[in-house]
Amino acid sequence: MKPTVHDIARSAGVSLATVDRVLNGRPGVRRITQEKVEEAIAVLGYVRDVAAANLAKGRTYAFTFVLPENDNSFMIGLREEVEQAVGRSGAERTRIRVVDVPPFDGQALSTMLEGVLAERPDGVAFVAVESSDVQAAVARLREAGIAVVTLVSDLPGSQRHHFAGIDNHAAGRTAANLLGRFLSGRDGRVAMVAGSMLVRDHRERLEGFLSVLSEDFPRLAILPVIEARDDPAIAEELVTGLFRRYPDVIGLYSLGAGNRGILKAVRSLPEARRPVIIAHELTRSTRAALADGVVDAVLNQDAGHEVRSAIRVLKAKADGLPVIAAQERIRIDIFLKDNLP
Amino acid sequence: MKPTVHDIARSAGVSLATVDRVLNGRPGVRRITQEKVEEAIAVLGYVRDVAAANLAKGRTYAFTFVLPENDNSFMIGLREEVEQAVGRSGAERTRIRVVDVPPFDGQALSTMLEGVLAERPDGVAFVAVESSDVQAAVARLREAGIAVVTLVSDLPGSQRHHFAGIDNHAAGRTAANLLGRFLSGRDGRVAMVAGSMLVRDHRERLEGFLSVLSEDFPRLAILPVIEARDDPAIAEELVTGLFRRYPDVIGLYSLGAGNRGILKAVRSLPEARRPVIIAHELTRSTRAALADGVVDAVLNQDAGHEVRSAIRVLKAKADGLPVIAAQERIRIDIFLKDNLP
DNA sequence: GAGAATTTGAGGTACGTAAATCAAATTTAT
DNA sequence: ATAAATTTGATTTACGTACCTCAAATTCTC
Known part of the structure; x- marks a missing residue:
C-alpha cells in the first residue's frame, strides 16, 4: 500500500503535526527532527497525494x-x-x-x-x-x-x-528544407507572406526560413516579404498582385495566418503556374488545400x-x-x- | 462556488443518500425522485469532483x-x-x-x-x-x-x-510522399526494409507506401521487401548485400526497427551513392543520422x-x-x- | 535552576464524495 | 385496513491531506 502521512509519522516516531510541519515548510521543527522525518519520507518512498492535498487546500x-x-x-x-x-x-x-x-x-x-x-x-x-x-x-x-x-x-x-x-526559428528552417527539397533542381523565385514583422513569431520564422534557403538552396531567388496583417482580404489582394508581377514564382511560404485569402489567389491561377506552397496552421482552408494538392505541407502548432x-x-x-x-x-x-x- | 452533492440534495429537496443513489446508479429510487435529482444536477451544473470521488473510492x-x-x-x-x-x-x-x-x-x-x-x-x-x-x-x-x-x-x-x-497505413503513405518528392525527377530503385510481415503495423506501412509510390511516382522501381526481424545485425548484413546487388538504389524506406544496422551499412557507402532515406522511430541512431544528413526524414510514434x-x-x-x-x-x-x- | 522560549504532541475540523446502516415514511398488494 | 414491499432520510465512517488550537514537553538563557 502507498504510504501516507500517518505511516511516516509512525516510522519517524513523531506526531502527525510534526510531519505536517516538515512537509509544508512550517516553522517550529528542530533540525534533527526534520531530518528524521525526511529520512522516513525517503525510506518509505512517500509521495504526497496531490488530489487529496488540493481537496484539503481548496x-x-x-x-x-x-x-x-x-x-x-x-x-x-x-x-x-x-x-x-x-x-x-x-x-x-x-x-x-x-x-x-x-x-x-x-x-x-x-x-x-x-x-x-x-x-x-x-x-x-x-x-x-x-x-x-x-x-x-x-x-x-x-x-x-x-x-x-x-x-x-x-x-x-x-x-x-x-x-x-513552438520554436519558430526551427519552423522556418523546416519550411525551407521542405520547400527546397520539393523544388529540387528547379530555378525560380520564392515568395513569403507574413502577418506582421512586429510579432516575434513571424520574424523568427522568416529568419529561419531565409537562412536555410540561402545556404542550402542558392538556386532559388528570394522575393521581399509581404506583410498582410493576418487578414485574408489583404492577403488575397497582395498575393494576386505578386503573381501578376512575377510569373516565375515557383515556391511560396505562408508563415502567418490569413491563408484563406492567399489560397483563393492561388486557386485563380492556372494549375501549371501554381507554386509549391508551405503554410502554417491546420485550419479548414489549409486542410482542404492540402487534400486537393494546392498546399504541399502545413506546419502546425497545436x-x-x-x-x-x-x-x-x-x-x-x-x-x-x-x-x-x-x-x-x-x-x-x-x-x-x-x-x- | 462549484455546487456539491449537498447543494443538489438541498435543491432537489431530497437527502444526500438519495442523491448518492442517483449519482452512482444504486437501486431504490422512484422514477419521479430520480428525475427531480437529475434536474437539480442539470440546473446547478453539477459535475462530480473526480479527485474527491477517487479518494473516497480508494x-x-x-x-x-x-x-x-x-x-x-x-x-x-x-x-x-x-x-x-x-x-x-x-x-x-x-x-x-x-x-x-x-x-x-x-x-x-x-x-x-x-x-x-x-x-x-x-x-x-x-x-x-x-x-x-x-x-x-x-x-x-x-x-x-x-x-x-x-x-x-x-x-x-x-x-x-x-x-x-498510429495509423500505419497513413504513415506508409506519408513516407512515400516524402520520398517521392525528395527524389523528384530522378529514376532508380527504391528498397524497403521491414521487421516482419507477421506484425500488422509493418504490413500496413508497406501497403500504404507501395500504393502511393506506384500511383504517384511511377518512375521509381520497387525492389522486393527485406525482412530483418527488427535486428540491427541482420539488417546490416541484408542491406549491405542489397547495395552490392543493386548499385542504383536511390531511395530507402526503413519501416521497422533495427535502424542502427541499416545506417551502418549506408554509412559504409561513398557519399555519392547513398540513397535518400526515410526511417521510422526517433532513436539515438536515427537522430544522429538525421543531424548529419544520412537520413532525410524520420516518422515517429511517441x-x-x-x-x-x-x-x-x-x-x-x-x-x-x-x-x-x-x-x-x-x-x-x-x-x-x-x-x- | 528558574523562567522564557522553542519544539512537539494530541486532537479536531474541513475538503467532496462513496458507501454503509438502520429507522422512518410511503407506496403497493391483498 | 393491514401487512409487505419499496423508497427515502438521517447519520456515520472513510479516503489523505491541510490547517488550526491548546497543552505538554523539551531546550535554551542567564
Whole structure:
C-alpha cells in the first residue's frame, strides 16, 4: 500500500503535526527532527497525494488570458481552446477570464495588462507584441507576484516566466528544407507572406526560413516579404498582385495566418503556374488545400496543447514550483495530405 | 462556488443518500425522485469532483503490459515509458505489471495472455502479433470482463477494445510522399526494409507506401521487401548485400526497427551513392543520422503518448466509460533535421 | 535552576464524495 | 385496513491531506 502521512509519522516516531510541519515548510521543527522525518519520507518512498492535498487546500487559481481580436481561423481556434479550458475550470480548480485586445498593438496590449494587474490574478497569459511598453507591463506584473506566460508569440527580453509556443526559428528552417527539397533542381523565385514583422513569431520564422534557403538552396531567388496583417482580404489582394508581377514564382511560404485569402489567389491561377506552397496552421482552408494538392505541407502548432501547457505552467509558477521543460515543449507538427488527422 | 452533492440534495429537496443513489446508479429510487435529482444536477451544473470521488473510492486498477523482448531502441524506449508509468502508478491509482514474451511469436503471446487471464487484472495491453491463437486469447480475456488494448501493432479482427498506436497505413503513405518528392525527377530503385510481415503495423506501412509510390511516382522501381526481424545485425548484413546487388538504389524506406544496422551499412557507402532515406522511430541512431544528413526524414510514434493513452483507455474501459476517440488518437510525428526536439 | 522560549504532541475540523446502516415514511398488494 | 414491499432520510465512517488550537514537553538563557 502507498504510504501516507500517518505511516511516516509512525516510522519517524513523531506526531502527525510534526510531519505536517516538515512537509509544508512550517516553522517550529528542530533540525534533527526534520531530518528524521525526511529520512522516513525517503525510506518509505512517500509521495504526497496531490488530489487529496488540493481537496484539503481548496485552493483555486485565478488566471487571465489576453487574446488579440484577430479573425483568422488560428486565433479563433485558440480562443475556442481557452473557452474549453474555462469549461474545465471547475475540475481543474482554475478560474479563467478571457479579455480582448486589438491585434499588433503594443500600446493597447500594455494598457490591458495594466488593467489585468489591478485585478491581481494569480497568473496571466498573453500573445506578445514586441514593444517596450509591454516589457514594462510584464515587469510590473512580476513585481506583483503574478505568473506571466507568453502564448504563441514570445517576448524574450522581458521578465515572462515561460513561453508556451513552438520554436519558430526551427519552423522556418523546416519550411525551407521542405520547400527546397520539393523544388529540387528547379530555378525560380520564392515568395513569403507574413502577418506582421512586429510579432516575434513571424520574424523568427522568416529568419529561419531565409537562412536555410540561402545556404542550402542558392538556386532559388528570394522575393521581399509581404506583410498582410493576418487578414485574408489583404492577403488575397497582395498575393494576386505578386503573381501578376512575377510569373516565375515557383515556391511560396505562408508563415502567418490569413491563408484563406492567399489560397483563393492561388486557386485563380492556372494549375501549371501554381507554386509549391508551405503554410502554417491546420485550419479548414489549409486542410482542404492540402487534400486537393494546392498546399504541399502545413506546419502546425497545436493550440490546445499550448493552452493546456500555459495553464500547467501558470499553476506551477503560482505555487513557486519548477516546470519540467521537456514536458512543456510544444512540437511543430508537419502535415502532408497523407497524414491529416 | 462549484455546487456539491449537498447543494443538489438541498435543491432537489431530497437527502444526500438519495442523491448518492442517483449519482452512482444504486437501486431504490422512484422514477419521479430520480428525475427531480437529475434536474437539480442539470440546473446547478453539477459535475462530480473526480479527485474527491477517487479518494473516497480508494479504487486501484490492476493492469498488465505484455511487451516483446526486442532489443531495438524503440522497444527499449517503450519499455522505459511503461516503467515510468509504473513509477507514477501510486499517484494514478494503478498497479502496472510488465511481463515479457519472445517477439514475433503468436504462440508464445497467446500462452502468456492465458497466464495473464488467470491473474484477473482489470486490463491488459500488449503488442499484437497476427495469429488466431492470440485472437482466441483476446476473446477469453474479454469474456472475463478484462479490458484489452493493443499497443503499437493492432489486431483488428479481434475483440480488443482499442488500439493505442498510429495509423500505419497513413504513415506508409506519408513516407512515400516524402520520398517521392525528395527524389523528384530522378529514376532508380527504391528498397524497403521491414521487421516482419507477421506484425500488422509493418504490413500496413508497406501497403500504404507501395500504393502511393506506384500511383504517384511511377518512375521509381520497387525492389522486393527485406525482412530483418527488427535486428540491427541482420539488417546490416541484408542491406549491405542489397547495395552490392543493386548499385542504383536511390531511395530507402526503413519501416521497422533495427535502424542502427541499416545506417551502418549506408554509412559504409561513398557519399555519392547513398540513397535518400526515410526511417521510422526517433532513436539515438536515427537522430544522429538525421543531424548529419544520412537520413532525410524520420516518422515517429511517441511511445510515451501511446503508453499514457493505453492506460487512460484501460481505466475508462474498466469502469465501463466511453473513450474520447479524438483525444486518444496518436499522431505521426515527422522530423527533419531542422525540427528535432 | 528558574523562567522564557522553542519544539512537539494530541486532537479536531474541513475538503467532496462513496458507501454503509438502520429507522422512518410511503407506496403497493391483498 | 393491514401487512409487505419499496423508497427515502438521517447519520456515520472513510479516503489523505491541510490547517488550526491548546497543552505538554523539551531546550535554551542567564
